[in-house]
Amino acid sequence: MVLNNLSWRFWRVWQRNFDVYKATWKVNFIPPLLEPVLYLFAFGIGLGGLVQNVSYMGRDVTYLAFIAPGLVAVAVMNHGFFETTYASFVRMYFQKTFDAILSTPLTLEDIIFGELVWGATKAFMAAVIMFVVLIGFGLISLPQGLWVLPLSFLAGMAFAGLGMCFTGFVKNIEMFNFPVFLFITPMFLLSGVFFPLQTLPGWAQVVARFFPLAYLVSALRGLLLGRLEISIVSDVLVLLVLAAASCYIGIVLMKKRLLR
Amino acid sequence: MALSFEIPGDPIVIRAAALSKHFGSTEAVCGIDFSVRYRECFGLLGPNGAGKTTTVRMVHCFIPPTSGTLNVLGLDVLRQPRLIKARLGVCPQENNLDPDLNVWDNLRVFARYFDMTGRPAEQRCEELLHFIGLYQKRHAAIDELSGGMKRRLMMVRSLLNRPELLILDEPTTGLDPQARHQIWETIIRVKEQGTTVLLTTHYMDEAEHLCDKLLIMDRGRIIKEGTPRDLIAQNFSRHVVEISSADPSVIGVLRQAGLAFEISATHCYVSADDGVGTYRFLSDRFGEERCLLRMANLEDVFLKVTGRNLRD
Numbered sequence: 001m002v003l004n005n006l007s008w009r010f011w012r013v014w015q016r017n018f019d020v021y022k023a024t025w026k027v028n029f030i031p032p033l034l035e036p037v038l039y040l041f042a043f044g045i046g047l048g049g050l051v052q053n054v055s056y057m058g059r060d061v062t063y064l065a066f067i068a069p070g071l072v073a074v075a076v077m078n079h080g081f082f083e084t085t086y087a088s089f090v091r092m093y094f095q096k097t098f099d100a101i102l103s104t105p106l107t108l109e110d111i112i113f114g115e116l117v118w119g120a121t122k123a124f125m126a127a128v129i130m131f132v133v134l135i136g137f138g139l140i141s142l143p144q145g146l147w148v149l150p151l152s153f154l155a156g157m158a159f160a161g162l163g164m165c166f167t168g169f170v171k172n173i174e175m176f177n178f179p180v181f182l183f184i185t186p187m188f189l190l191s192g193v194f195f196p197l198q199t200l201p202g203w204a205q206v207v208a209r210f211f212p213l214a215y216l217v218s219a220l221r222g223l224l225l226g227r228l229e230i231s232i233v234s235d236v237l238v239l240l241v242l243a244a245a246s247c248y249i250g251i252v253l254m255k256k257r258l259l260r
Numbered sequence: 261m262a263l264s265f266e267i268p269g270d271p272i273v274i275r276a277a278a279l280s281k282h283f284g285s286t287e288a289v290c291g292i293d294f295s296v297r298y299r300e301c302f303g304l305l306g307p308n309g310a311g312k313t314t315t316v317r318m319v320h321c322f323i324p325p326t327s328g329t330l331n332v333l334g335l336d337v338l339r340q341p342r343l344i345k346a347r348l349g350v351c352p353q354e355n356n357l358d359p360d361l362n363v364w365d366n367l368r369v370f371a372r373y374f375d376m377t378g379r380p381a382e383q384r385c386e387e388l389l390h391f392i393g394l395y396q397k398r399h400a401a402i403d404e405l406s407g408g409m410k411r412r413l414m415m416v417r418s419l420l421n422r423p424e425l426l427i428l429d430e431p432t433t434g435l436d437p438q439a440r441h442q443i444w445e446t447i448i449r450v451k452e453q454g455t456t457v458l459l460t461t462h463y464m465d466e467a468e469h470l471c472d473k474l475l476i477m478d479r480g481r482i483i484k485e486g487t488p489r490d491l492i493a494q495n496f497s498r499h500v501v502e503i504s505s506a507d508p509s510v511i512g513v514l515r516q517a518g519l520a521f522e523i524s525a526t527h528c529y530v531s532a533d534d535g536v537g538t539y540r541f542l543s544d545r546f547g548e549e550r551c552l553l554r555m556a557n558l559e560d561v562f563l564k565v566t567g568r569n570l571r572d
Contacts, residue, residue: 007342012373019369020360096356103320103350103418104373105342259323 002251005109012106013114014121016097032075032126036133039071040064043194054196057227068139069148069220070193072130076152077213080123080159081184084250085176088115089167098258108258112251116160123156124149134224141226148223155216155239161246162212168253187213192221212242271298272331273425273456274319279328281314288314290480291328296473301447301457303471305464305558307566311480312460313353316429319458320350333424346374349423349455353430355410357402357417363389364398367417374421388416392446408439415446426450428459432466444469464558474558478566488558495564496556499535501542503528504550513545524568531556 021028044064053060091097098111131148134140140148166179190204191197191213197205208214219235222228274296281289289311296302304312317323319332321341330337332344358366367385371377376384389395392412397405405413411431418426428447432440447470451457461467467474468488476484476491484491497520503510506523514521514528519538521530532538539553 009373015372016358016369019365023361023365095359096354097358097360099322099352100356100358100370101373102322103345103348103352104370104421105346105375106373107342 002109002248002255005107006113007107007110009106010110010114010117013101013111014118016101017114017118018121029129032079032129033133035075035126036071036130039074040068040133040137043067043071056196056221056225057229059225059227061225064137065139065225066221067194068134068137069224070191070217072127072134072148072152072224073155073191073213073216073220074188074193075126075130076123076155076216077159077184077187079126080119080156081163083119083122084115084160084163085167085179086173088119088164089170089173089176091115092167092258093173108255109251112164112254113247116157116164116247116250119160119163120153120156123159124153127152127156140224144226144228145224148220151216151219151223151236151239154236154243155212158212158239158243158246161243161248161250164250165246165253168250168257187211192217212239215239272296273298273300273333274302274458275329275331276315276319277329279315279318279330280326281311281318281323282326287480289318292477292480292482294475294482294485296456296458299451299454299456300473301451301459301471303467303474304458304460304477305462305467305474305562306460306477309479310477310566312477313429314480315477316427316458316460320348320427321345346421347424349418349421349426351414351418351426351428351431353433355414357410357413359402361402362398363394363400363402363405363413366402366413367420370417371420376420384420388419392416392442408435408442411435411439411443412446415443419450423455425456425458428457430460430462433462440466464562468558476562476565483565484561491561492556492558495561497531497533498556499532499538500554500556500560501530501532501535501539502552502554503530503542503546504552505546510546517541522564529560531560 044067048063051063054063054066056066098108101111102108127149131140131145166176170176190200190208191211192208193213197208197214200208215235215238219232219239222232222235272295274294276292276294278291278293279289280287280291292311292315304315306312314323318325318330318337321332321337321344324338333347335344337344358369361369364385367388368381371381371384386395389398392415394409394413397409402410415428415431418428431447432443435443444466447457447459457470459470471488474484474486474488474491475482484495486494504527506526506528510528511523514530519530519532521528523529530538530542535553539551543551
């Protein structure tokens with residue numbers, strides 16, 4: 001049913017969002033650029049001064065090199081999730097943008113899928129900015145480091161999809177605080193961004209298996225530190241399944257919300 | 261204007277049969293039948309909650325009917341919404357212009373949803389901005405526009421794709437008289453160009469001024485249907501004398517004289533075919549300053565058939 005009503009016209013919604021983005025690009029560009037620099041400075045240089053090298057897959061790496069892939073992953077999560085929660089909610093609820101588009105040949109499936117792809121695009125753009133900064137710091141081993149970019153888009157779809165699932169049923173915009181504090185923040189802290197997951201107690205490692213971010217961190221770290229392991233394939237597969245499922249459920253929930 | 265569907269023998273643009281819409285246990289529209297003919301301006305009237313907006317939303321494929329059939333431009337709303345929407349223009353009750361974009365981009369981006377791009381789309385946007393006199397404002401933000409300007413922009417946005425059917429849900433609610441008349445002129449010009457129009461309104465003068473055919477709805481059902489002229493002729497005498505008093509003494513006189521009248525809290529409305537004679541009689545009794553003679557209008561019919569009680 002969802003697939004029947006989906007067409008290439010979703011691209012028109014992406015174009016609409018990109019037009020708005022371009023009109024205010026300076027404002028849109030600065031936060032994703034400052035964010036990685038601040039993180040690298042605070043965690044890598046500040047905290048890194050206290051922390052000795054981290055052992056990763058039987059190899060010693062600097063703390064900065066250890067957390068850099070995690071910071072890319074966090075940026076992907078934040079930008080993808082934010083776009084389809086707060087930003088999509090504003091467009092849907094306050095601006096009635098979706099209602100207006102519904103009177104054109106686009107279907108609701110086109111609109112929501114366009115929003116999801118746009119959310120993934122924002123995540124991708126954040127990853128690109130971060131990528132460039134990290135190259136400047138010499139923290140990316142090329143060429144396999146380039147795989148970070150398509151993977152960021154895929155993970156962006158997964159986090160955008162998860163965000164859309166929440167947008168499908170929250171009553172007001174303040175309610176997004178729940179997924180942010182109960183889901184995004186724990187994920188940020190406990191997905192192996194700042195320390196190897198193996199240092200956590202067993203039960204916490206089990207919990208981390210339910211965190212999508214943990215899979216992204218693990219895959220990106222393997223790619224950036226030049227450790228191509230078979231586990232990267234399984235991480236990518238998990239993200240792929242999650243992206244497909246969350247986007248599908250997100251569209252179904254939004255349809256239920258908007259078309260009674 | 262392209263009128264591809266103008267096939268002889270099928271002059272019906274909208275055909276609704278036993279059309280119903282339920283929201284949970286609320287029956288917003290209960291089994292209505294109506295049809296709108298090609299090039300007609302068809303008006304839906306009714307108090308708040310009558311089911312006008314729900315009906316209109318089903319026509320532009322915004323919400324699916326619960327039961328019954330609804331064909332628009334010869335297509336089924338449930339099976340071919342995309343094809344229908346490509347040929348419609350919709351101006352909903354609430355303005356939903358895109359506040360993230362300026363006036364020009366609102367039109368340009370909206371045209372793109374209809375796959376109108378490049379120079380032809382730009383020409384259409386320019387043409388329409390001139391048409392409603394907003395060309396000078398093309399770089400303005402939506403927040404900078406007045407209520408009337410926003411409404412005019414909504415109106416031309418719905419004309420971008422040269423629709424065969426234009427749907428207007430309360431096009432002039434909340435506008436000043438100047439803006440209202442401007443919207444009316446626009447509607448009439450669009451109609452003259454061959455577009456069929458479906459509109460809802462609370463203003464009887466608007467309905468009388470614009471509509472060829474009317475449908476009065478109440479509580480999800482159709483209660484009257486016809487041309488404005490016929491509705492008045494069939495449901496009311498030709499003239500009305502308004503008396504600005506609902507005093508028992510006044511009522512007593514009217515009863516004694518055997519006149520047909522209605523009472524509100526502050527006025528008596530006497531209906532009469534011989535308006536002049538009745539007016540003379542009543543103004544002699546109550547004074548000219550308290551009596552007013554006028555033609556019966558659609559509002560009289562509306563209040564008669566839907567009652568004077570508030571609905572919200």
